Amino acid sequence: MTNRRTVFALALTTAALPITAIWRVGAQTGGPPPVQTTTLVLGQSLPGLNDAEKADFSAGLASFVTTEQRSDGLGPVFNGTSCGECHKAGAPGGAGLDVGVARVTRIGGIVNGAYSDLANFGGPVLQARSLREFDLSCPISGEVVPREANFVSLRITTPLFGAGLIENIPANTILARIGMRDPDGISGQPNMVTNILTGKIDVGRFGWKAQHSNLEIFAADAYLNEMGVTSSIFPNENLPQGRPIPPGWGSTGGPEDEDGDVAKFSNFMRYLAPADRRLPITPRVTQGEAVFNGIRCGACHTPVMNTGPNPVAALSNKPVKLYSDLLLHRMGPGLADGIQQGQAKGDQFRTAPLWGLSRRGFFMHDGRATDYASAIMTHGGEATAARNRFMSLRPPDRDALMAFLNSL
Numbered sequence: 001m002t003n004r005r006t007v008f009a010l011a012l013t014t015a016a017l018p019i020t021a022i023w024r025v026g027a028q029t030g031g032p033p034p035v036q037t038t039t040l041v042l043g044q045s046l047p048g049l050n051d052a053e054k055a056d057f058s059a060g061l062a063s064f065v066t067t068e069q070r071s072d073g074l075g076p077v078f079n080g081t082s083c084g085e086c087h088k089a090g091a092p093g094g095a096g097l098d099v100g101v102a103r104v105t106r107i108g109g110i111v112n113g114a115y116s117d118l119a120n121f122g123g124p125v126l127q128a129r130s131l132r133e134f135d136l137s138c139p140i141s142g143e144v145v146p147r148e149a150n151f152v153s154l155r156i157t158t159p160l161f162g163a164g165l166i167e168n169i170p171a172n173t174i175l176a177r178i179g180m181r182d183p184d185g186i187s188g189q190p191n192m193v194t195n196i197l198t199g200k201i202d203v204g205r206f207g208w209k210a211q212h213s214n215l216e217i218f219a220a221d222a223y224l225n226e227m228g229v230t231s232s233i234f235p236n237e238n239l240p241q242g243r244p245i246p247p248g249w250g251s252t253g254g255p256e257d258e259d260g261d262v263a264k265f266s267n268f269m270r271y272l273a274p275a276d277r278r279l280p281i282t283p284r285v286t287q288g289e290a291v292f293n294g295i296r297c298g299a300c301h302t303p304v305m306n307t308g309p310n311p312v313a314a315l316s317n318k319p320v321k322l323y324s325d326l327l328l329h330r331m332g333p334g335l336a337d338g339i340q341q342g343q344a345k346g347d348q349f350r351t352a353p354l355w356g357l358s359r360r361g362f363f364m365h366d367g368r369a370t371d372y373a374s375a376i377m378t379h380g381g382e383a384t385a386a387r388n389r390f391m392s393l394r395p396p397d398r399d400a401l402m403a404f405l406n407s408l
């Protein structure tokens with residue numbers, strides 16, 4: 001990447017100023033969510049980083065919000081021109097601000113009786129945009145869903161706050177939950193994935209189906225699949241719709257990530273503070289938390305797990321208040337998208353972490369819900385009993401539950 005890029009004004013100001021987000025308090029029991037003007041600092045680095053780690057965070061943030069050009073390796077097909085274009089609700093690293101820009105299409109199919117990512121037809125992730133946006137002479141268009149796709153799934157952008165803490169929860173801590181006896185018969189399954197950097201098998205924990213265990217690999221995957229930039233981890237260009245790239249429009253030899261961006265993105269995500277600062281804990285919120293536990297939402301939405309030892313003190317032996325067990329659960333035919341990722345089957349999803357929920361506008365993997373009650377109502381499969389108990393809550397308990405979710 002020789003041509004330097006346009007850096008958002010944001011990247012320049014963040015070094016000096018904390019980003020203060022005005023966050024919209026999400027859904028209540030119905031109607032449009034009220035806008036609360038409480039301010040909260042989002043997008044800061046983890047407390048307790050040393051100077052070198054802080055410098056890595058800032059450099060990573062700058063790369064994360066940098067708009068890439070064709071000369072940087074962007075394209076030929078892509079979904080966004082920077083990581084920050086999609087991950088931006090509240091601060092760089094956040095969820096998608098809307099479902100339009102920040103929702104991505106995944107496809108899958110059955111070929112000769114077996115599940116296929118449909119790589120020969122442009123899968124598994126479609127890139128909807130192409131360099132033609134900037135240069136009309138580009139012979140390649142954005143990808144469309146091919147006829148061969150039996151499954152089409154929309155995915156909204158997940159937030160990255162606290163990602164380094166999630167990465168550092170020991171596999172055994174996550175696996176320990178599986179055998180626990182549960183009155184609703186919920187067990188959960190890990191998505192065991194191979195870390196292609198170390199060759200070791202680990203518990204997947206990132207993405208809607210827990211498809212990756214490691215932030216550097218996710219970053220390289222996103223660089224390729226969302227932006228069309230190849231790296232040493234994923235050196236081969238995606239073929240638009242599975243067809244060869246006309247000469248001059250794709251990578252010419254070596255990986256396009258010449259500046260170590262993948263490592264920089266990982267540093268930013270690893271050192272990004274979690275969105276676990278709660279709104280004031282009122283008696284109603286405390287009552288709502290008891291309801292949450294009482295109707296057994298916590299069977300999957302585990303309130304807290306701890307990180308293991310880490311050379312980075314800020315990541316070492318810390319509580320992670322994520323409200324997720326990071327396991328896959330069968331969620332019923334209403335949510336099933338048919339897509340398989342690693343060991344995750346078509347109806348399985350990772351328990352979505354609930355920290356930072358009040359700073360989000362869209363819920364569930366495809367963003368179909370815009371308030372908490374509708375999000376809960378989509379729960380089926382293993383979550384059916386909990387959802388039914390939610391439906392029979394008395395109004396004061398239901399309101400208290402909403403207040404609790406809104407405090408996250």
Ligand code: HEC
Nearest residue numbers: 079080083086155156157158206207208218222223226265
């Ligand atoms: C076009 C929008 C878009 C762009 C650009 C984008 N992402 Fe994402 N990101 C998503 C979506 C959608 C998901 C959820 C994917 C899924 O699980 O199916 C996601 C998920 C992630 C996750 C998983 C977090 C978690 O816990 O679930 C990481 C890590 C991530 N992105 C990093 C990056 C990085 C680094 C970049 C820049 C190289 C980037 N993303 C660019 C849309 C985008």
Ligand code: HEC
Nearest residue numbers: 297300329335349350351352363364365375382383386390
């Ligand atoms: C069997 C496990 C399980 C139980 C029990 C469960 N959930 Fe979930 N929850 C999930 C999974 C998995 C997702 C993501 C599914 C998807 O996106 O398709 C999710 C998503 C959510 C979301 C949306 C979060 C987001 O990021 O989009 C909310 C809110 C939520 N659950 C609240 C609750 C509440 C409240 C209860 C109790 C009534 C509950 N859940 C019970 C597994 C569970």
